[in-house]
Amino acid sequence: MKRIVRNSKVRDFHQARWNEPIIFELSRKGERGVLVPKAEADIVKQVGDGLSKIPSKMRRNGLPNLPEINQKRVLMHYLRLSQETLGGDVNIEIGQGTCTVKYNPKINDKIANNEKMTALHPLQDKSTVQGILEIIYKTDLMMREISGMKYFSFQPGGGSQATMSMASIVRMYHRLRGEEDKRDEIITTVYSHPSDAAAPALKGYKIITIMTDENGQPDYEAFKAAVSERTAAFVVANPEDTGIFNPRIKEFTDLITKAGGLNCYDQANANGLFGIARAKEAGFHMCYFNLHKSFGTPHGCGGPGSGALGVIEELRDYLPKPLVEFDGDKYFLDYDLKNSIGKVKSFQGSPQVVLKAYAWIMSLGAEGLYEVAKIASLNNIYLINKLLEYKGLTVPYKVDTQRIEQARYTMEEITKDTGITSGDLARRIMDFGMHIWSSHHPYYIPEPLTLEPTETPSKDDLDEYIKTIHHIFDEAYENPEIIHNAPHNSTIHQVDETSLDDPEKWCPTWRVYLRKTKED
C-alpha cells in the first residue's frame, strides 16, 4: 500500500468538477421552491390586492423570466458551484489580500444575519431603529479616532464610488467659492488606484499623474511643477499599490492647501496604518476607508460593499445626506446639510456591513487595531524576504525600501530566463488550490506580481504559500511546459480572454446569451 506523503509544503489539490448546468437550464415548468402564502383577508381589506395601486405602465405584462426549480435542487446546485471555486475559506488568500478576503469572522456574519437586521426597512419610524442608528453613529466616532477626520458618511459603497463622492465634494467646494471653472485639474500619483484618476475624470476634471522618483515615491519636483492655481485637488493612496509609503506626504498636502486645493486620501491600503498614521496629521481634508477591505466585512463579488467617507469639520455640510446624529437622548437623521452633494446611494447605504465593521473594531479595541497593523506589516516583510531568496524575483526601486502591508514584485528576470510570465504563475498556482490577484494597474512594472498577506495568515500559511511559489519557479526552469499548459487541476482550463475585448461576444444576461447563440 502506498503511503501518503504529508511532509510536503506544496499541497496536492484537485478542484471538484461538476457538469453543472446554469440555473436557467435546470428550470422545469411548474416546479416550485416556495409557495408564497396568499395574503390574509384582513390584510387585503386594509391594503387591497397589492397590485392595483401600482400604475399599469409600471407593471409587467407577463411573468418574470425566473427559473422554476425546487429547494433541494437549488441547494445542490449552489453547493456544487461552491466546490468549483477557489474560495477564501479553503485557501491561503495572500494573492488577494485585503481585497475582501482577509479573515472575516463568521460571528460577525451571524450578527448581521440576525432577523432584527434582515427585517429592517429604511422607511421604518426612527423610534424603531434606534439600535442600528446607534451602531452607525458609534462607528462614525471610531472612524474619527482612526483617521482624525471630524464626520463620516457610510453612504458611499467604498472604492470608486467613494472616490467619486470625494470628487463631487471637491467640485461643490470650488463651485461655492466661485472657482469651479478656474480649477479644473486634479493631481494623482501613478501607483494610486486607477479610480483615483478615473472618477474625477468622469466628473470632467483634467488629470495630471505624478510619476515616481528613483525610490519609488512620488516625484516631489514633478509634483511642484504640476501644482498651480488650476489645481482643484490632490487624490492619492498612501501607501500606494507598490506597498511604498510616502514619508513626505505632509509636504505634498501643504503645497496643495497653499495653492487653494483640497487633499483627498484614498485609504484602501489602510491595513498597515491603524494606530500609526492618520489622515488629519498628514494634512488631508477628506478620506475614505473600505469597510469591506480594512475592517473585515467581505463584500463578495461586488456587493454590498460599504465605504466610510470622512471630512474635516469645515466640510461637514458637503457630505451625502442624511448624517446620523445624537441629541443626547435619541439618534436621528440630519438632512440639514446645505452644501450636500446629495445622495450617492439610497438611505444609509449598507447598515449590515457597518454593523460587521463595528463588531470587528469592538472585538479588537484600539490595541487590537494597532496589532493588526503591526502583524500585517510583519507578515509582508517576512513574505518579501523569503520570496526574494529566489533568484530572478525582485521588487522594483530600492530593495531595502520598507513596503508597508503589500508589495509589487517583478518576475522580469524569471520571464527572460524561462518565458514564464506572472499571468502563467497566476494560472499554475490554481493547481495547488491557491490564487493570485491579476490586477497590477498600471502595468509599469514588468511581469508584476502584487501580494498582500494581511494580518490573517499564520507563519505556517505564509511558508506554504512561499514554498508553492518557489516550487512553480523551479518548474519554470525545469519544465516550463507544465506551466504554459496550466491549470491542470481546475474545473475550467485556459479561458480565451479575447472575448473580454469584444462587445459582440458579451452576454450580460441569459436572454442575450440565447439571442447571441441562436442558430440561424
Next chain:
Amino acid sequence: MKIIGLIINPIAGMGGRVGLKGTDGIETLNKAIQLGAIKEAPNKAIKALRKLEPIKKELLILTSSSDMGENQCRTLGFNYEIVHKSNNITGFLDTLNAAKIMEERGVDLIIFVGGDGTARDIYNAVENRVVTVGIPAGVKIHSPVYGNTPELAGELALMYLKDSSLHIKEEEVVDIDEEAFRNNQVRTELFGYLKVPYKKEWLQNKKAPTPLGEEESQKAIALDIIDNMVEEVYYIIGPGTTTRAIMDQLILPNSLLGVDIIKNKSIVKLDCNEKDILNILGNGTGKLIITPTGGQGYLLGRGNQQISSKVIEKIKKDNIIIISPNSKIIELKGNPLLIYTDNEALDKSLQGYYRIKIGYGMNIMYKVSVGY
C-alpha cells in the same frame, strides 16, 4: 497554402558576446570574428521556426541560400524555395533584395531574424506594405517589431498564419548610431514603421476592463487636441503614428515621417522643411505637437530635424505640446524624455517637467532632459 518569406541575418548579434555593442560594418564583423564570435541568429531562427511545425504541410517558405534561411528550412524539413543567393559574407543588400523579391511574390508574411539594422533593411525594402514578424537576435533591439523571445515570435507568426484577422499594428523601426554607442553615446533615429501582428495578452496580464490599447489611446489623445484647438493658430504636427491620429480624426492627408502644418483644422502645407515652417509661421502664433520616439524617447533632434532650434525659438517653450500613448512612457522605465537640437543653450532652457498628454484629459508630469 500560405507563402511566407524567411530572412535570416546570420551575423546579427555576433558583436554582442564579444562586447562590440553591434555588428554593423565589415570591420566590426571581422573584429568580432577575431574575438571568437560565433553565429547565433541561425539557431534562434530554428527555435522560432519549430513553432510553425504544426502547419508545416500548409507552408511554402521563400528564403535565401545557406545560413540566410536555406539551411534552417532543410534542417527542419520545411517546404522551401530559394529566391535569392547570397555570398559567404552577407550584407544589408542581401536582406534588402530578398525582401523585395518576397514582396513581389506576394508573401503572406515575412519572418526576419536580426536586430535594429535588419529591421531597417526590411523597412527600406517593403515599408509598411507587408506584415512582418521579427525574431530577436541582434545586440540592439530598440525597435518594438520583435517578439520577446524567438519562441514567442514563432508563436506569433503561427497565430497570424492561422488567423489572419489578428490585429495588425504599425511599430517603429528605430536604430542607433553604433559608432557613437561604442563611445557610450546613445543616438537614436526613427526610420519608419513596420506592420506587425499584435497580441495584447503577451504584453501584459489583464483584468477587465482592459486598459486602452495604443490605437485607442492615440485616438483619445487626438480628440482632446482637436477639441482644444484654438482658431488662427498654426499647429505644427511632428512625425509619428501618434501625431498622425490627429490628422486622421480631422480626415486630413498627412505625411507620416514628415512635418505637417494645419490651421483652423485645414492643411496649410504637408511635409515641411525648416524653411517652410519658419516662412509659414511668420509673425503668427504656432503650437508644436510632438511625440517621443520609441526606445530612448527622443522628442527633438531625432527624425524631426526640420523642427530646428530656430523653429523652437519662434514657437517658444510654452507652446510645445507633447503627446504619447502611455505604453511608450512605460518603455522609458523612468528615464527622461530627451532633446538634442543643434543649439545646446536652447536645449538646456527646454529642460524640466512637462505635461505629457496620454489620453483624453489625462496627463503625466514627465521630465525632459538634454540628450547629450
